[in-house]
Amino acid sequence: MTARRSRALAGARGVGYALGLPVVLLALWWVAGDGSANIFLPSLREILDAFGRVWFSDVFVHDVVPSLWRLAAGYGAALLAGVAAGYVIGRWAVVRALASPALAYFRVLPAPVIIPVLLVAVGIGDTTKLIVIAFGALWPILLNTADGVRGVDEVTLETAAAYRLTGWARHRLVLRAASPQIFAGARQALGVAIILMVVSEMLMSTDGLGFTVIQFQRTFAFPEMWSGVLLLGVLGFVLAKLFELVERYALRWHRGLTGRQEGSS
Amino acid sequence: MTSGSGDGGSVLLRVDGVGKTYVSRERTVQALAGIDLAVRDGEFVSVVGPSGGGKTTLLKIVAGLLPATAGEVVLGGRRVTEPPAELGIVFQEYGRSLFAWKTVRENVELPLRQRRTPKAERRALVDEALEAVGLDGVGTAYPWQLSGGMQQRVAIARAIAYRPRLLLMDEPFSAVDAQTRGDLEDLLARLWRRYAITVLFITHDIDEAVYLSERVVVLGSAPAAVRAEIAVDLPAERDQLSTRSDPRFAELRAQVYAQIRRPPADAGPVASASIRQETVTT
Numbered sequence: 001m002t003a004r005r006s007r008a009l010a011g012a013r014g015v016g017y018a019l020g021l022p023v024v025l026l027a028l029w030w031v032a033g034d035g036s037a038n039i040f041l042p043s044l045r046e047i048l049d050a051f052g053r054v055w056f057s058d059v060f061v062h063d064v065v066p067s068l069w070r071l072a073a074g075y076g077a078a079l080l081a082g083v084a085a086g087y088v089i090g091r092w093a094v095v096r097a098l099a100s101p102a103l104a105y106f107r108v109l110p111a112p113v114i115i116p117v118l119l120v121a122v123g124i125g126d127t128t129k130l131i132v133i134a135f136g137a138l139w140p141i142l143l144n145t146a147d148g149v150r151g152v153d154e155v156t157l158e159t160a161a162a163y164r165l166t167g168w169a170r171h172r173l174v175l176r177a178a179s180p181q182i183f184a185g186a187r188q189a190l191g192v193a194i195i196l197m198v199v200s201e202m203l204m205s206t207d208g209l210g211f212t213v214i215q216f217q218r219t220f221a222f223p224e225m226w227s228g229v230l231l232l233g234v235l236g237f238v239l240a241k242l243f244e245l246v247e248r249y250a251l252r253w254h255r256g257l258t259g260r261q262e263g264s265s
Numbered sequence: 266m267t268s269g270s271g272d273g274g275s276v277l278l279r280v281d282g283v284g285k286t287y288v289s290r291e292r293t294v295q296a297l298a299g300i301d302l303a304v305r306d307g308e309f310v311s312v313v314g315p316s317g318g319g320k321t322t323l324l325k326i327v328a329g330l331l332p333a334t335a336g337e338v339v340l341g342g343r344r345v346t347e348p349p350a351e352l353g354i355v356f357q358e359y360g361r362s363l364f365a366w367k368t369v370r371e372n373v374e375l376p377l378r379q380r381r382t383p384k385a386e387r388r389a390l391v392d393e394a395l396e397a398v399g400l401d402g403v404g405t406a407y408p409w410q411l412s413g414g415m416q417q418r419v420a421i422a423r424a425i426a427y428r429p430r431l432l433l434m435d436e437p438f439s440a441v442d443a444q445t446r447g448d449l450e451d452l453l454a455r456l457w458r459r460y461a462i463t464v465l466f467i468t469h470d471i472d473e474a475v476y477l478s479e480r481v482v483v484l485g486s487a488p489a490a491v492r493a494e495i496a497v498d499l500p501a502e503r504d505q506l507s508t509r510s511d512p513r514f515a516e517l518r519a520q521v522y523a524q525i526r527r528p529p530a531d532a533g534p535v536a537s538a539s540i541r542q543e544t545v546t547t
Contacts, residue, residue: 162348162352256409
C-alpha cells in the first residue's frame with residue numbers, strides 16, 4: 001500500500017517537475033501579453049484561440065499530414081541509406097580510406113544549400129523536399145554508424161567467428177553491437193530532419209506546415225502564425241519523446257549494462 | 266598414466282611446425298617458432314608459458330581465427346583454414362565474449378541457431394547446458410546482471426551446448442577471484458568427464474595447469490617453441506584440497522616451473538628429449 005502510494009507520489013512529483021516551468025512560462029505569457037496592442041505580438045489568448053480554429057480543421061489534412069509524410073519518408077530514407085553506407089564504411093578500411101575526404105566535405109556542407117541546386121535540377125515537387133530532408137539527416141546517421149561498426153569489440157567478433165556466425169548472422173551481430181551509436185546518430189538526425197522539413201516548405205511549397213506559417217505571416221494573420229510556431233514546437237517535442245520510447249526499448253540491455261559499469265566503478 | 270579417457274585415443278588435433286611471424290613496416294616479430302603438438306581424442310591438455318609468450322596466438326591459429334605463417338593445424342583429419350565446425354571456445358574476457366544484448370539463454374542458443382539445430386533439440390541442449398553449469402533459472406537474465414564467475418559459466422554453457430569435439434579455453438579463469446576460480450576449475454573437470462570433450466587449455470597458472478590436465482605442454486618465451494611435455498600422473502579424481510597437498514602435485518608443479526624458468530641458452534633438443542623421457546618412465 002505505502003509502496004504504491006510513494007511510487008504514485010514520486011510519479012506525481014516527476015510530472016510536476018516536467019510541467020512546472022512550462023506552465024509558469026505560459027502563465028507569464030498569458031498575463032503579460034493580455035490585452036497586447038502590438039499586432040506582431042498577440043496575446044496568448046488570441047494565439048490559443050487561433051490554434052483551435054486553424055489546426056483542428058481541414059488544414060490538418062491539407063498541411064500537417066503532408067508535412068508529416070515528407071518528414072517520415074525523408075527521415076526513413078536517411079535511416080536506411082545511412083545505416084547501410086555507415087556499415088560498409090565502418091567495416092572495410094579500404095572503403096573508409098576512399099570515402100573519408102568526401103565525408104569530411106559533405107558533413108560540413110549546410111544542407112539547405114542544395115535547395116537551389118535541386119530546384120533547378122529536379123523541380124519544385126515533393127521529390128526535392130524529400131531529398132533535402134534525407135540529405136541533411138543522412139550524415140549524423142552515417143557517421144555514427146560507421147564509428148559504431150568500426151568500434152565493435154574484437155573479442156565479440158572473434159567469438160562470433162569461432163562459432164561460425166557468418167553472412168547475415170554476422171551483419172546483424174555487428175549492427176546490434178553498434179546500435180547504441182546508431183541510435184545516437186538517429187536522434188541527432190531527427191532534429192535536423194524537422195528543421196529541413198520546415199525550411200524546404202517555407203522556400204518551395206504550396207502546402208505543409210512551413211508553407212502555412214509563411215502564408216499567415218504574409219497575410220498579416222499573426223495569431224495564426226504564432227499558433228503554427230507553437231504547433232511545430234509541440235510536434236518536435238512529441239517526436240523526440242516517441243524516439244526516446246523506441247530507443248529505451250531497443251537499448252534496454254545497454255542502459256542496464258552501462259548503469260552497472262558506472263555503479264560498480 | 267592413470268586418467269583413462271585419453272589413453273589410446275586417436276589423435277584429434279595435430280599442430281605441425283606452426284610458426285607465426287608478424288611483419289610490420291618497423292619491425293618483424295616472431296611469436297611462434299615451430300610448435301609441434303598433438304592432442305588425442307578426449308584428452309585434457311594445458312599449455313603454459315610466460316605471459317606474452319604467444320600462447321594466445323597459438324590458440325587463435327588452432328581456432329582458425331589467425332593464419333599461421335609456417336606449418337599447419339589438422340583437426341579431425343582436416344586442415345584448419347577457418348574456424349572449424351564443432352569447435353567450442355571460451356575466452357578470458359567473458360564480458361566481451363558474451364553478447365550483451367542477448368539474454369543468457371539466447372547467448373547459449375545462438376551458435377545452435379546458426380547451425381540450424383531443430384527447435385526442440387535446441388531447447389533441450391540449452392536447458393541441459395545451463396543445468397550442467399548450475400545456471401538453470403537465470404536464462405532470462407542478461408549476462409551483465411550476473412557476477413563474473415556466473416558470466417564465465419554462461420560462456421562455458423554456450424560451448425557445451427554446441428557439443429564441440431574440441432574445446433579451446435584461453436585463460437578462462439584469470440579474471441575471477443580465487444574462490445570462484447576453484448569452483449570453476451572443478452566444474453570444468455566434471456564437464457570434461459561427463460561429456461568426454463577434448464580440451465586444450467591455455468593458462469599462465471602452473472598450479473591450475475597441473476590440477477586440471479592429463480598433460481602439460483610448456484612453451485618458452487617468444488619466439489615460443491615447445492620446451493617440454495609433462496604427463497600429469499595424478500589420480501583422475503581430483504580435489505582442491507587433497508590434490509593440491511599431494512606431494513606428487515608439488516613435484517609436478519616444480520617440474521613445470523623449472524621448465525618455464527630454464528634460461529633459453531640451454532634450451533636444446535637434448536634437454537627437451539630428456540624431459541620427455543622422464544615423463545614416459547614415471
